[in-house]
Amino acid sequence: MISNESEYPFSRTALMYIYMGHQRLDDTKLYEDEFWDKNRIGRLKSTVLAIHQDSKTLTLSDGKIVSYDKLIIATGSKSNKFGWPGQEFNGVKGLYNLQDLELIESHSKNIKKAVIVGGGLIGIELAEMLHSRNIQVTFLLRESSYWNIILPLEESMMINREVHDNGIHLRLSEELNKVIDDGSGNVKGVITSKGTFIEAQFVGLTVGVSPNIDFIQTNPIETLNGVLVDEYLATSEPDIYAIGDCAQLRNPIPGRKPIEALWYTGRMMGQTVAHTICKSPVKYNPGIWFNSAKFFNIEYQVYGEIQAKRLNHIHTLFWMHPNHKKAIRINFHAYYKNVTGFNLMGIRYRHEVCEKWIQSKTSIEEVLPNLSLANFDPEFFNEYESKLIEQYNQVNGSSLRLKSKRSLDLVTRFLNKVKPAK
Amino acid sequence: MSTPISMSLVQRGHDIKIHQKIAVGFVVIALIIQCIYWFSQASQNASAWLWISILLASIGSIGYTITTYKQEVKGIKNNNNWFSSLTSRGALAWGLAVFLTGFYIILYWYPALLGLSENGISNTGLIKLFDPLSMTLKGSSASQWFVYGTLYTLIILLMGIKFIYKYRHNRYQIIRTLSVMFFQTAIAFILPEILQSLNQPYNDFKNIWPLNYSFFLDWHIDELIKNGLFGYFILFWGIISFLVITPILTYFYGKRWYCSWVCGCGGLAETAGDPFRHLSNKSLIAWKIERWMIHGVLVFVSIMTVAALVTRSTGFSNLFLFSSYDLSKWYGFLIGSVFSGVIGVGFYPLMGSRVWCRFGCPMAAYLGLWQKKKSKFRITTNGGQCISCGNCSTYCEMGIDVKAYAQQGQDIVRSSCVGCGICSAVCPRGVLRLENGSLDIDIRAEEKRTLHIN
Numbered sequence: 122m123i124s125n126e127s128e129y130p131f132s133r134t135a136l137m138y139i140y141m142g143h144q145r146l147d148d149t150k151l152y153e154d155e156f157w158d159k160n161r162i163g164r165l166k167s168t169v170l171a172i173h174q175d176s177k178t179l180t181l182s183d184g185k186i187v188s189y190d191k192l193i194i195a196t197g198s199k200s201n202k203f204g205w206p207g208q209e210f211n212g213v214k215g216l217y218n219l220q221d222l223e224l225i226e227s228h229s230k231n232i233k234k235a236v237i238v239g240g241g242l243i244g245i246e247l248a249e250m251l252h253s254r255n256i257q258v259t260f261l262l263r264e265s266s267y268w269n270i271i272l273p274l275e276e277s278m279m280i281n282r283e284v285h286d287n288g289i290h291l292r293l294s295e296e297l298n299k300v301i302d303d304g305s306g307n308v309k310g311v312i313t314s315k316g317t318f319i320e321a322q323f324v325g326l327t328v329g330v331s332p333n334i335d336f337i338q339t340n341p342i343e344t345l346n347g348v349l350v351d352e353y354l355a356t357s358e359p360d361i362y363a364i365g366d367c368a369q370l371r372n373p374i375p376g377r378k379p380i381e382a383l384w385y386t387g388r389m390m391g392q393t394v395a396h397t398i399c400k401s402p403v404k405y406n407p408g409i410w411f412n413s414a415k416f417f418n419i420e421y422q423v424y425g426e427i428q429a430k431r432l433n434h435i436h437t438l439f440w441m442h443p444n445h446k447k448a449i450r451i452n453f454h455a456y457y458k459n460v461t462g463f464n465l466m467g468i469r470y471r472h473e474v475c476e477k478w479i480q481s482k483t484s485i486e487e488v489l490p491n492l493s494l495a496n497f498d499p500e501f502f503n504e505y506e507s508k509l510i511e512q513y514n515q516v517n518g519s520s521l522r523l524k525s526k527r528s529l530d531l532v533t534r535f536l537n538k539v540k541p542a543k
Numbered sequence: 544m545s546t547p548i549s550m551s552l553v554q555r556g557h558d559i560k561i562h563q564k565i566a567v568g569f570v571v572i573a574l575i576i577q578c579i580y581w582f583s584q585a586s587q588n589a590s591a592w593l594w595i596s597i598l599l600a601s602i603g604s605i606g607y608t609i610t611t612y613k614q615e616v617k618g619i620k621n622n623n624n625w626f627s628s629l630t631s632r633g634a635l636a637w638g639l640a641v642f643l644t645g646f647y648i649i650l651y652w653y654p655a656l657l658g659l660s661e662n663g664i665s666n667t668g669l670i671k672l673f674d675p676l677s678m679t680l681k682g683s684s685a686s687q688w689f690v691y692g693t694l695y696t697l698i699i700l701l702m703g704i705k706f707i708y709k710y711r712h713n714r715y716q717i718i719r720t721l722s723v724m725f726f727q728t729a730i731a732f733i734l735p736e737i738l739q740s741l742n743q744p745y746n747d748f749k750n751i752w753p754l755n756y757s758f759f760l761d762w763h764i765d766e767l768i769k770n771g772l773f774g775y776f777i778l779f780w781g782i783i784s785f786l787v788i789t790p791i792l793t794y795f796y797g798k799r800w801y802c803s804w805v806c807g808c809g810g811l812a813e814t815a816g817d818p819f820r821h822l823s824n825k826s827l828i829a830w831k832i833e834r835w836m837i838h839g840v841l842v843f844v845s846i847m848t849v850a851a852l853v854t855r856s857t858g859f860s861n862l863f864l865f866s867s868y869d870l871s872k873w874y875g876f877l878i879g880s881v882f883s884g885v886i887g888v889g890f891y892p893l894m895g896s897r898v899w900c901r902f903g904c905p906m907a908a909y910l911g912l913w914q915k916k917k918s919k920f921r922i923t924t925n926g927g928q929c930i931s932c933g934n935c936s937t938y939c940e941m942g943i944d945v946k947a948y949a950q951q952g953q954d955i956v957r958s959s960c961v962g963c964g965i966c967s968a969v970c971p972r973g974v975l976r977l978e979n980g981s982l983d984i985d986i987r988a989e990e991k992r993t994l995h996i997n
Contacts, residue, residue, distance in 0.1 A: 132930060132931040132932050132933060134930040134931070134932050135930075135931070135932035135933055135934075138932060138933075138934060141621070141622050141623070142621070142622055142623040142624050142625045142626040142627075143621040143622070143624060143625070143934060143937070143969075144625065144821075144932075144933055144934065144937045145625055148825075148933045148936065148937045149931075149932065149933045150933075151931055151950070152947070153826060153827060153944075155827075253622040253623070283616070286616050287616055384930050385927060385928075385930075388927075389927075411926070411927065411928070413928050413930075413972040413973065414972075415971040415972070417616065417618070418616050418617060418618030418619070418712070420971065420972070420973050422928065422972070422973055465973075469925070469973030469976070470973075471925060471926065472925050472926025472927060472928055473926045476926070497923075497925055497973060497976050498976075499713065499714075499715040499964060499967050499968070499976060499977065500715050500964075500977065500978070501714040501715050501718055502713075502714055502715070503714075528980075529923070529978045529979060529980030529982075530980045530981060530982045532980075533980055533982045533983050534982060538983055
């Protein structure tokens, strides 16, 4: 494993927790240090400058040559920058890797105000991070509501509210125009598309990421936005594979994007390619879509397809707690009634149960009475499944009722995980 | 939607700090009152001064709780844990550790320094301060253990309130904490004192052998038998708790029913120890040491107890090289005092809140055997949702590397897990759930799921 990011692999998703003082870098390592030697996985702290696929060697930044039998490119992403005037000033940063975090750490010491541009998952994490250091954060979003290209309006509005409740200045439908410095190259503030000047000693640019593949542009490996790969994650060149954020599927699964810069897809690709290079090749199949995040204090889980915009052939059943911090959404087909997606805010559902319902095209009317199978909230938490059923009954004139309380044994039986008697 | 907020956040943070300082000031004044009383050898108005100091400490502690958490949105509050001196083994942590270990040393071996007097002479100093309360509860003057029990209970109550407020979004945490507060106050503190006032033997009904290592010692059995029917009941209860109640409850709920819902050591760890939970060592080596030590103590207490019982019934005292009296004396000194007290609590700010529970407690070892071998309890991992962030492992007070299991889709079955539920609470992706199920009881820990490769 060749990387110049850190001594040992760690979880990048945990960078925010390091900044907020919840954890140290060591706490976020994927495995204990002995793991790598024990499993004969070598590590080199270096950067690859060039790939020579003919001689099957790599040139490293320190001049060393390393040879390979199989090569896996997993170089991840880099933060997007759209050529804004002033984006190169000190104190303007994206957040992706450890080096970014170190720079954010040094640029946000003892500052009072910050602006974050762009509102996806990294933007809201960065807002929470800076907020934890008592920095006043202004959050600039191009969209009219947070992440509304992914979240349905109701959920999106819940997050607007949560962001506001946490004391963040949320400015919607407003973009960055340019970054202003104090005359010596340090950021002083930004001017927005509405012409407003906002003071800031730090500007976070979180307007998405794109594959980090600049170092192979001179190589015959075929690329488009990312490194093009087939269903076995193989590139155009023999014995070279690409996985994770930097890989672009030539034939993406219907309904899915060719590049999915996600922790989960990265991990599944890693497992897939491991099968392949260990000579039991399998095709990449990420299965039913799932994802999760946490927006300040609101946890988010999604299983299956949840569209931001309503579709005619998909009905939606949505319940929200009066406090606007919890919500359940179940989508189902208008005619066939099979469930197609679950969206959870502030409530936890079981991955495998939701997946099985979606995969086996279970009818909403069979899912609702059994909804306790899915609930994964801790013991003693209020359960709201019956509210959702009540709502469904009112609209459809049905008289569905919850069949049972939460029970792990019922779940075990439902998922067929009981070991057959010997 | 544009929502400018008039109050500057920086200013708000500043205000919180001032209020927190005032609150801490109340607690400091309460401590100063107790110290003045201790060192001045004053003997006037003990009752008034005790209640004033308890009142001040309570106002300060609850005030600190409110000023710290009220203005924040409900949720996980772990910001700055690794930056603050007190919670990251800084100077404050070392200072507190020295203070606590010093206090325990005085408590165990130099109680005269606290003002304890014997042979009918009345107490002085700190212990005198607690005489009126002791008189009210059990009709005799205070001992150092009464002082300790009172302070211990007070701290569990005040820090329990703080913990509940901190986790007010989580009903499992609220109910669990109310439980440890109740068992400490009613069963461990008040009930035994009332028993004594009724001329019955002192007994904490939830303090089960082998944690309660002196339960089967000669002098204790004598004391119980001397008290007739009620003494026999206590003896019967003690045996039943160990042989029947513990296995049954652990089968249904895991060892958490005891360690994080009932036990007094657990009660202190879960409340006062909460700010230090992330300091436990998560390494494989620590796990190995833990297994040797905790089972070693279980063997030690078993040998010591068997020897004592054999000595009692046969009169033969040199059963295992040493005399059974020496064995129990050494156990009491090394494990009962040094390990569970001085190290167990004194090292909170350095090694986390469960040093004793994890490395030393023979009851935890016994419960752990049941939990591992025959229990419905496990922590379930939610499919493929783990992002390996490490919060679960970091905040596990027992030093379990929860993430190592969760990230490969494996449920967690570990004999040391006390079921506090904090891993589940701090998980940002809804991956962990404490639950009980019987259908898959023998394969709870076996399956490692390949995550979504069909």
